Each structure stands twice: as structure tokens, then as C-alpha cells.
Amino acid sequence: MYLAGLARWDTGVVPPEVVRLAEGDWLARAGRVLDLGCGTGASAVFLAGRGHDVTGVDLSGVAVRRARSRMRRAGLAHRCRAVTADATSLHRDERFRDSRYDLMLDVGCYHGLGQAGRQQYAQMVARLLAPDGHLLLYAHLDGALAAPEAPVPWRRRALLALIRRLGGREPAPRPRREAVESDLGSFLALVSCEPGTDRGRPSAWFHWQRSDRASLPANRWLVPGPASRS
Numbered sequence: 001m002y003l004a005g006l007a008r009w010d011t012g013v014v015p016p017e018v019v020r021l022a023e024g025d026w027l028a029r030a031g032r033v034l035d036l037g038c039g040t041g042a043s044a045v046f047l048a049g050r051g052h053d054v055t056g057v058d059l060s061g062v063a064v065r066r067a068r069s070r071m072r073r074a075g076l077a078h079r080c081r082a083v084t085a086d087a088t089s090l091h092r093d094e095r096f097r098d099s100r101y102d103l104m105l106d107v108g109c110y111h112g113l114g115q116a117g118r119q120q121y122a123q124m125v126a127r128l129l130a131p132d133g134h135l136l137l138y139a140h141l142d143g144a145l146a147a148p149e150a151p152v153p154w155r156r157r158a159l160l161a162l163i164r165r166l167g168g169r170e171p172a173p174r175p176r177r178e179a180v181e182s183d184l185g186s187f188l189a190l191v192s193c194e195p196g197t198d199r200g201r202p203s204a205w206f207h208w209q210r211s212d213r214a215s216l217p218a219n220r221w222l223v224p225g226p227a228s229r230s
């Protein structure tokens with residue numbers, strides 16, 4: 001996707017939700033951040049610039065090389081690194097054996113996984129998230145929200161047709177909100193969820209916190225707001 005110039009999400013813009021997060025009280029102190037599916041590293045560099053120690057992982061070697069270059073250009077390579085790795089198996093990856101993170105950020109990685117991948121992802125989060133740690137997760141969802149039924153955009157239809165013709169693996173269907181909650185809700189508490197739409201498709205920002213201390217309010221949904229991915 002990156003080499004072919006098809007990574008339409010790769011705008012270099014840090015999502016406003018991530019900016020808001022960095023300005024929030026609970027992330028005020030410097031912490032260890034893991035950016036899952038970091039792409040070319042815009043959010044990772046932003047958070048490193050706010051004093052956090054950031055590791056980005058991505059399956060795409062091209063994205064990781066571009067992220068490293070962004071980190072060097074920003075003069076933040078001492079606080080920020082990018083690693084080519086599969087987010088669903090970091091808990092079995094020697095390089096992450098002793099790593100624990102105060103914040104995991106995922107803008108668009110989890111929602112592309114199939115059911116088995118999502119279960120492994122949950123195990124990875126359970127293993128690498130520090131006590132009291134937070135997970136900020138942005139995902140496209142299956143049509144579970146009150147969004148109008150949206151036609152599949154022609155670009156996506158064309159891309160899927162091309163993948164089929166080339167015999168490639170089609171992207172996994174997006175998870176339903178209930179599936180996200182069942183994947184992660186057994187060990188994380190949902191602090192908030194902001195549903196929205198992204199080009200007519202349902203999406204949501206989920207803020208989870210490790211719930212080993214049962215000190216969080218009951219799950220609560222925020223009022224649906226405007227879509228805001230980019």
C-alpha cells in the first residue's frame with residue numbers, strides 16, 4: 001500500500017483525539033507509549049515531542065523506514081523508535097519480552113484483523129499494558145451504529161476487485177462494536193467511546209483502561225460526535 005501510494009490515511013496529520021489525549025491530565029507525566037500499526041510515525045513523533053518514550057510497530061517495512069526517517073528529521077530518534085513487527089504477536093516477540101507500556105495507541109490497526117488476529121491482539125494487550133495503562137483505539141466498525149447505510153466507495157470496490165483478481169487475501173470484515181467490547185472488555189474498562197463516521201462508514205474512538213483496580217465509572221458512551229480521523 002505504501003509503495004504503491006495507496007495508503008490514503010497517510011496524511012501526516014495527527015488525529016485531534018491524539019492531541020487531546022496528550023493534553024489530558026492522565027497522560028501529563030512522561031510515559032512509555034506503544035503505537036500499534038504506527039504507519040509513517042506522525043503520531044509517534046508527536047507524542048515523543050511531548051516527552052514520551054515511544055515505540056511504533058508496523059508490519060510494513062516501508063512504513064517503518066519512513067517513520068524512522070520522520071523521527072530522525074524531528075531530532076527525536078533518542079526517544080522514539082520504529083520496529084517492523086506484527087502487533088498480534090508482540091507478547092511472544094523476544095524484543096518486547098520486558099516491555100510494559102503506559103499507553104497503547106492504535107489508529108486503524110486492530111480493525112483490519114480477522115477474528116483470530118483480534119484474539120491474539122487482546123492477549124498481546126493483556127501482556128504488555130502496564131497496570132493502570134490506557135489503550136486509545138480508533139476503529140472502523142461494522143454497521144453497528146446508527147449511521148445510515150453507506151454505499152461502498154468506488155475506490156474500495158475497485159481495490160477489492162483487484163485483490164481478488166490477483167488472488168490476494170481480502171481485508172477482514174470490520175468488527176462490530178460488541179466484538180470490540182468482548183475482545184477487550186474482560187480485562188479493560190471502557191472509559192469512553194466516541195462514535196462517529198468516516199466517509200459514511202461507522203467508526204469509533206475507544207478509550208480503555210486496565211481495570212485491575214475496579215475504580216472506574218461504569219462504561220459510558222459519549223454523545224455521537226462528528227467523524228474525525230483526519
Ligand SMILES: C[S@@+](CC[C@H](N)C(=O)[O-])C[C@H]1O[C@@H](n2cnc3c(N)ncnc32)[C@H](O)[C@@H]1O
Pocket residue numbers: 009010011036037038039040057058059060063085086087088106107108109112
Ligand atoms: C490504517 S493504517 C494507519 C497507520 C497509522 N496508525 C496512521 O494513523 O497513519 C493501519 C496500519 O496498520 C498496519 N498493520 C496492519 N496490520 C498490522 C499488524 N498485524 N501488525 C502491525 N501493523 C499492522 C498497516 O501496515 C498500516 O500501516
